[in-house]
Amino acid sequence: MSAGTGLREYGVFALLALVWGSSYAAIDVGLRELPPLLFAGLRYDAATLFLFGVVLIAGERVLPRERHEWTTVLIGGTFLIAINIGGLFVGQQYVPSSVAAILQSVSPVLTPVFAWVLLDARLGVRTVVGSVLGLLGVAIIGGWEPHWGLPSLGVGVAGDAVATLPNDDGTMVGVAVLFGAAAAFALGSVLLERLPPTLPTTTSQAWMMAVGAIQLHLGSVVLGEPTGELELLRFETVGAVLYLGVVCGAVGYLLYYELLNSMGPVRASVVNYVTPVVAAVIGFLFLGEQLGLAAVVGFVLVAAGFAGMQWDSLVAFQARIDDAYRRREYLGGDRGGESLREAYFGAPDPDEDAEAWEWGPQ
Structure with a gap:
């Protein structure tokens, strides 16, 4: 791997992990003053305006044309934005930001399960074991104490140095809502795999965010969330919305x-498992949160489940990338500015299992 390219790729990776990891602390700040669905809706109002500006500046197609393009926008806006992000904001009212980040990272572990049900995908032994490990991790985070002769994790003991969460009704609600939000993201990703991605990706994401924002605002109205004092919001809250x-x-x-x-979809998806670590550090430094042993064990189980499910893809993709770098160095240069993936592997293979990783930023 050449030094310049490697530093740039990993620099973008680190920046993205920092941006997404810090989002959970920003959610915590905004929830102190804003109701959750209204807060989430305002967030995606800002994101929608920004992305449509990018679409116009880039000269990309603005409007969906085909029926499947509108279906893509509706599914993405509903499952990946409205339900997933709405659930994240609601659930984070009851749990620390670091725990919310860990529970969001379970989505890739659930995706193959929905693919098996809806797409008749083969569910191998590794996939089954990985999914079970991920669900076990969620259960431990939520308060389940395994009794297998293992050291106590301190689950559910309020005030215990190793406890993750107090074992009360609010905690259970928060964990359940966050798990449901992660499941909605996984389900939406699988549903989108059935649709041809003909709409430009930036346009598609902008419309998904717009549809999701509308649904979040409607949900806020239906639930009767208070909206009367938005003009009196503190600077920190407005900053959280914009950030x-x-x-x-x-x-x-x-x-x-x-x-x-x-880097490709498999390696890029690893950022989902660095994000909770960043969220935990930021939560500790700025919010005074403590990450208990139960949360650490749960996160390790979720990450191990994902690694086991994707091990062959990770190894094979790394080998292909390393071979491509060696060939690029042998040939000399960057092949006219093409990306490494395009230069040596051609255009992205539409049959590659990339769609599950392609939809929906945090």
């Missing part, structure tokens, strides 16, 4: 697609 919408949403999306192009 989440523009930086974490729109700019985060652009960084993620840069990673998809340069």
Whole structure:
């Protein structure tokens, strides 16, 4: 791997992990003053405006034309934005930001299960074991204490140094809502795999965010969330809305697609498992949160489940990338500015299992 290209790729990776990891602390700040669905809707108002500006500046097609393009926008806006992000904001009222980040990272573990049900995908032994590990991790985070002769994790003991969460009704609601939000993202990703991606990706994401924002605002109205004092919001709250919408949403999306192009979908998806670590550090430094042993064990189980499910893809893709770098160095140069993936592997293979990783920034 050449030094310049490697530093750039991993620099983008680190920046994206920082941006997405910090989003959970920003959510915590905004929830102190804003109701969750209204807050999420305002976030995606800002993100939508920013992304449509990018679409216009880039000269890309603005409107969906075909029926499947409108279906893509509706499914993505409903499952990946409205239900997933709405659930994240609602659930994070009851749990620390670091725990919310860990529970969001379970989506890739659930995706093959929905693919098996809806797409008749083969569910191998590794996939089954990986899914079970991921669900076990969620259960431990949520308060289940395994009794297998293992050291106590301190689950559910309020005030215990190793406890993750207090074992009360609010905690259970928060964990359940966050798990449902992650499941909605996984389900939406699988549903989108059935549709041809003919709409430009930036346009598609902008419309998904617009549809999701509308649904979040409607949900806020239906639930009767208070909206009467928005003009009195503190600077910190307005900053949280703009930071989440523009930086974490729109700019985060652009960084993620840069990673998809340069590193490929499998390696780029690893950022989902660095994000909770960043969220935990930021939560500790700025919010005074403590990450208990139960959360650490749960996160390790979720990450191990994902690694087991994708092990063959990770190894094979790394070998292909390493071979491509060696050939590029032998040939000399960057082949006229093409991306590494395009230069040596051709255009992205539409049959490659990339769609599950392609949709929806944090």
